[in-house]
Amino acid sequence: MSLTAAGAISEHTVPSEKALSTSDNSFHRNSNVDADSGEGVLSDERDIATNVISVDDDDSLNRGQSVHSYWSCLSNLWRSTGGIYYFKPVLSLMFLAVVSTSWASPWRTFIPRRGLLRYLNPVNQFTLSKNAFIVIMASASANSALGTDVLAVQRLYYNITPNAVTSVFLLFSSQLLGYENFCILLYPSKMLYPGVLPLLSMFDALYEGGMASRKKLRVFSMVHICLGAFPEWIFPLLTGVSIFCLAAPNNATVSRLFGGLLSICFDWQYIAGQVNPMTIPLKAQFSNFLGYIFCAVVFVAVYYNNIWKAQNFPFLSQLLYYENGTQYDQTLILNSNYEVDPTLLAEQGLPYYSSTWVVYLLTQNLSLGALFTHLLLWNRSDISSAWTWMNPSGIKNIWANFDWKFWRADGMRKQDVDGEDIDPHYKQMLKYPDAPNSWYFVVFLLSFVVALVVLYKTDSTLPWWGFLISLLLATIFILFLGALAAITGLSFTIQTFGQMIGGYIQKGSPVANMYFVLYGNNTVFQAQLLLRDLKIAQYAKLPPRAAFTAQIIGTLLGAVLNYIMMNSIIDNQREILLSVEGTNIWSGRQPQMYNSQAIAWGGLSDELFSTGQRYQWVPWAYVLGLFVPVPFWVIHRYWPKLHADYLYTPIILFVTGYLVGGINSFILSYFAVAFLSQWWLRTRYPGWFAKYNYIVAAALDGGTQVMVFILAFAVQGASGTSHLFPTWWGAQGGGNYDHCLTLN
Structure with a gap:
C-alpha cells in the first residue's frame, strides 16, 4: 500500500523542511565542519547527513546501468543468513556489504562476458549504486521473517511440521504486506536513519577516491582485520x-x-x-541509559519483594510456570483444535510468568502509549503532513492521479525544485523516475489475497475479520514507530500490544493469536525495514525503481532461505532452543517468548489480564502511558534550561523492561562506547568524528559479522555438530562462561 493510499503525501509532491537551508553549491560535504582543523560540531541531523555522507551523484553511471547488471547481483544472495540470526543475537548490514564488495572483483573476472552467462556478469564498472542494490536485496532476504516464529513454535512446542509450500507462502505474504511507502518518513533530513550511516561511510570510502578516502580505507582495514575468533570461540569469557x-x-x-x-x-x-x-544520537542514548538503570532497579526490587511470587520462578525468563516453579506444560490445557479447554485448564491451574517478564509486559505497553503522546507533542510538525490527505479534496486528488496501469506508470517526480528547502540527498534523486504508488498497491493486493488463502489452508483459526483488524492496527502504528526509528535509530515492536488485542477479540485460541500478531506486528516491522532500505538508496543515489526491485526479489528469495535455515537449525539444536537460558551461541528466546505470549494472551486473556485478575495492570499500562510525556513537555515549555527535551519517555519506558532475557553483559561496554563516540569525540574532536567515527563503526560491525558467519557454520553447529574450543578457564565447558551461577 503506498503512502497516498495509506495516508500521507502524493508521489508528485516534494516535501519541504523548516531546517537549515541548503544552496545548490552544498552538494559536496558541508563546510560547517573542518575535518583538518577540528572546528565545528555536527549539531543536528542535516549536519550529519551532509558531512558524513557524500551528496554527489555520478548520474552517468546510474542512468547507464542495464537490467542484467542488477540481475547479476542475485549471485550474492548466498549470504542471506537471517534464519541463523533468528536463533542467534545479531545480524548486520555491514556483513552483507563487506561480502558483496569482496566478491565483486573475482565475480567480474571469472564469469564469462559472452554467451548465456554474460547476464550474470556486471560488465560495467562496479559502482556504489550497484553495491547498494546488492546490499538492499540481500538485506531484504536476510532479515529473519517473523513468520518463522509461527513455524518454529509449531515445531518446537506443538510437534506440528507445516507443509513446506504453505509455509513459504506464509512467509511471502507476511513479509510483503509491510511494504508501505510512507514518504514523509523518508525524504526529510530529520529522518536520518542513524543505523545506516556506517554502511554509507564505507561506501564513500570505497568509491570516492582521493587521499581522504584512502586514509579511511586504511582505518577500516586495520580495525576490520584486528577482529577475529578470539572472544567468540577461543576466549568466550570475554x-x-x-x-x-x-x-x-x-x-x-x-x-x-x-x-x-x-x-x-x-x-x-x-x-x-x-x-x-556509535550511531545513535546523544539524546536517544541518554534516554536509553536511564531506561537500563531503571530496569536494573525495578527488576531487583520486584524480585526481592517477591511481587507476583517472583522468587518461585527464574529471575529472567520468558516461559510459563506452575506455581511451584516447574515449567508449565501448555499441551495439557489444549484440545485437538489447539484451543484452551476449560476442564483441562481447571485441572492444571493458571500459569505464572516470571515477575521480570511481567515488568517487561507493563513497560512495553507503557512505552507504546507514551509514543503517541510524545510524537504528537514534540514532533507534530514532522509528521503532520501524513494526515493532509484525510479530507474530501485530498482523497479525490489521490483517486484522480492514481494510475491503475502500473506496468507503464511513469512515476516522474516534480523537477522544478530549485527554490525548495529540501534535503540535498533527495534533491539529487529527483532526476530519476519514481517507483509509482501503483506498484506498492499491487504488491499489497497480492500479499493480501495470498495471506487470506494461507490463513484458511493452515487452519490458523484466525477469521478474515481478525486479519483485517491486525492490518488496521499495523497501519496506525507504522507512522509513529517509523518516525521514532528514523529520528533516533531505535526500534520498537507492537508484538505485546498486538497479542493483547488479538487475545481479547478472539479468546481461547493461542494459534489464532500467533497469526494475528504475525500479520500485525510483522507488517510494522517490514515497513520500517523498507524505509530504511529506501533511505540507503537515497544516500547512495540508487534509482527508486531499482531499489524497489531489489527489495521485492530479495524478500521473495529470503522467505525460502529463511524456511530452509529454520528447519536446519531446529533439527540440530532443538534441546538448546527449548532450554530457558540457551547458550552464548544459540538461543530459543524468540520462539519461547512468542509461544508463552500466545498461550497467555490468546488462550487466557480473561483469566490472567482482565480487571481483578493477577496481571490486571498490564493492559491498563497502555492507557497510563499516554499521560507520561505530558509533564516533561510542560517542564520544557516553561523551563527550557532544564533540558527536559533530552528525555524520550517512550525509550525510557521501553528499555526499563528490556533486559528480561538473553545475554545482558553488554550494557556497561555499550554505553562506554556510546558516550565516548557521541559525546566526547563529537564535541571534543568533531573533525575526527566526522571523518572516522562511522567508518570505524562499519569496520567493527563488518569484521565481527564475517567471523560470526564463518564460526556459525564451521564450529558452532549451524549445519550440524558443534565443535567447542577445548575447555579451559576462559572457555569452561559447563555452566555459564562468565562463571555466574546458573539460576533455575
Whole structure:
C-alpha cells in the first residue's frame, strides 16, 4: 500500500523542511565542519547527513546501468543468513556489504562476458549504486521473517511440521504486506536513519577516491582485520567478564545483582548486537541509559519483594510456570483444535510468568502509549503532513492521479525544485523516475489475497475479520514507530500490544493469536525495514525503481532461505532452543517468548489480564502511558534550561523492561562506547568524528559479522555438530562462561 493510499503525501509532491537551508553549491560535504582543523560540531541531523555522507551523484553511471547488471547481483544472495540470526543475537548490514564488495572483483573476472552467462556478469564498472542494490536485496532476504516464529513454535512446542509450500507462502505474504511507502518518513533530513550511516561511510570510502578516502580505507582495514575468533570461540569469557561472579561464582544473589549489569563485554557482536552504539544520537542514548538503570532497579526490587511470587520462578525468563516453579506444560490445557479447554485448564491451574517478564509486559505497553503522546507533542510538525490527505479534496486528488496501469506508470517526480528547502540527498534523486504508488498497491493486493488463502489452508483459526483488524492496527502504528526509528535509530515492536488485542477479540485460541500478531506486528516491522532500505538508496543515489526491485526479489528469495535455515537449525539444536537460558551461541528466546505470549494472551486473556485478575495492570499500562510525556513537555515549555527535551519517555519506558532475557553483559561496554563516540569525540574532536567515527563503526560491525558467519557454520553447529574450543578457564565447558551461577 503506498503512502497516498495509506495516508500521507502524493508521489508528485516534494516535501519541504523548516531546517537549515541548503544552496545548490552544498552538494559536496558541508563546510560547517573542518575535518583538518577540528572546528565545528555536527549539531543536528542535516549536519550529519551532509558531512558524513557524500551528496554527489555520478548520474552517468546510474542512468547507464542495464537490467542484467542488477540481475547479476542475485549471485550474492548466498549470504542471506537471517534464519541463523533468528536463533542467534545479531545480524548486520555491514556483513552483507563487506561480502558483496569482496566478491565483486573475482565475480567480474571469472564469469564469462559472452554467451548465456554474460547476464550474470556486471560488465560495467562496479559502482556504489550497484553495491547498494546488492546490499538492499540481500538485506531484504536476510532479515529473519517473523513468520518463522509461527513455524518454529509449531515445531518446537506443538510437534506440528507445516507443509513446506504453505509455509513459504506464509512467509511471502507476511513479509510483503509491510511494504508501505510512507514518504514523509523518508525524504526529510530529520529522518536520518542513524543505523545506516556506517554502511554509507564505507561506501564513500570505497568509491570516492582521493587521499581522504584512502586514509579511511586504511582505518577500516586495520580495525576490520584486528577482529577475529578470539572472544567468540577461543576466549568466550570475554563475552561478559564479571568481577563479582569471578569472586563468588556460587552465590545466587551476586549472580542476580551483578551477573549482567556490571559485567564488561569485549565481544562486539553483543555490544552492537541490537544497534551500533556509535550511531545513535546523544539524546536517544541518554534516554536509553536511564531506561537500563531503571530496569536494573525495578527488576531487583520486584524480585526481592517477591511481587507476583517472583522468587518461585527464574529471575529472567520468558516461559510459563506452575506455581511451584516447574515449567508449565501448555499441551495439557489444549484440545485437538489447539484451543484452551476449560476442564483441562481447571485441572492444571493458571500459569505464572516470571515477575521480570511481567515488568517487561507493563513497560512495553507503557512505552507504546507514551509514543503517541510524545510524537504528537514534540514532533507534530514532522509528521503532520501524513494526515493532509484525510479530507474530501485530498482523497479525490489521490483517486484522480492514481494510475491503475502500473506496468507503464511513469512515476516522474516534480523537477522544478530549485527554490525548495529540501534535503540535498533527495534533491539529487529527483532526476530519476519514481517507483509509482501503483506498484506498492499491487504488491499489497497480492500479499493480501495470498495471506487470506494461507490463513484458511493452515487452519490458523484466525477469521478474515481478525486479519483485517491486525492490518488496521499495523497501519496506525507504522507512522509513529517509523518516525521514532528514523529520528533516533531505535526500534520498537507492537508484538505485546498486538497479542493483547488479538487475545481479547478472539479468546481461547493461542494459534489464532500467533497469526494475528504475525500479520500485525510483522507488517510494522517490514515497513520500517523498507524505509530504511529506501533511505540507503537515497544516500547512495540508487534509482527508486531499482531499489524497489531489489527489495521485492530479495524478500521473495529470503522467505525460502529463511524456511530452509529454520528447519536446519531446529533439527540440530532443538534441546538448546527449548532450554530457558540457551547458550552464548544459540538461543530459543524468540520462539519461547512468542509461544508463552500466545498461550497467555490468546488462550487466557480473561483469566490472567482482565480487571481483578493477577496481571490486571498490564493492559491498563497502555492507557497510563499516554499521560507520561505530558509533564516533561510542560517542564520544557516553561523551563527550557532544564533540558527536559533530552528525555524520550517512550525509550525510557521501553528499555526499563528490556533486559528480561538473553545475554545482558553488554550494557556497561555499550554505553562506554556510546558516550565516548557521541559525546566526547563529537564535541571534543568533531573533525575526527566526522571523518572516522562511522567508518570505524562499519569496520567493527563488518569484521565481527564475517567471523560470526564463518564460526556459525564451521564450529558452532549451524549445519550440524558443534565443535567447542577445548575447555579451559576462559572457555569452561559447563555452566555459564562468565562463571555466574546458573539460576533455575
